[in-house]
Amino acid sequence: MQRYILLILGWLAMVLATLGAVLPLLPTTPFLLLAAWCFARSSPRFHHWLLYRSVFGRYLRHWQQHRAMPPGAKSRAIVFILLTFAFSLWMVKILWVRLMLLTILCCLLVFMARLPVVEEEQENR
Numbered sequence: 211m212q213r214y215i216l217l218i219l220g221w222l223a224m225v226l227a228t229l230g231a232v233l234p235l236l237p238t239t240p241f242l243l244l245a246a247w248c249f250a251r252s253s254p255r256f257h258h259w260l261l262y263r264s265v266f267g268r269y270l271r272h273w274q275q276h277r278a279m280p281p282g283a284k285s286r287a288i289v290f291i292l293l294t295f296a297f298s299l300w301m302v303k304i305l306w307v308r309l310m311l312l313t314i315l316c317c318l319l320v321f322m323a324r325l326p327v328v329e330e331e332q333e334n335r
Contacts, residue, residue, distance in 0.1 A: 213252045220248030220256065227266065235298075235314070242266050243273075278326040288322055291315070 227241035249257035261267045261274075272280045279287075295315045302308055 216248040216252035217256070220245045220252065223248065224260075233294075238266075242270060246270055246274075272328055276326075276328040278328040280328060284322065284325060284327050288319065291318055291322065 223241040223245035226236065227238045227245060230236035230238035230241060246257065246260055249260055261271055268280060269283060272278060272283075292315075295311060298311055299308055302311065
């Protein structure tokens with residue numbers, strides 16, 4: 211029974227992570243990590259798929275091996291964050307919502323700036 215609950219939770223986390231990749235305020239990474247955790251405990255097949263066959267696999271493998279982002283991913287993520295938040299700020303006309311979005315944006319950019327990037331030499335080891 212627990213295996214099925216973890217499988218369902220893992221796939222729900224994958225759906226939310228995929229939506230989070232395109233929606234501005236829905237995070238991707240926590241849901242990916244949750245999916246990896248659920249699949250590791252419930253289905254080796256889905257865990258392998260997530261790490262080696264999915265779009266997000268490279269990022270998860272780098273995080274598990276190096277606790278860092280792969281080269282180029284950090285700059286792409288920051289550009290995408292800035293674009294989605296710029297669109298959100300342009301669409302929203304309510305001042306307090308804009309201020310909230312700006313606060314979230316600042317916190318997210320500080321968080322992203324602090325994440326390490328794996329070097330090419332370290333990646334090949």
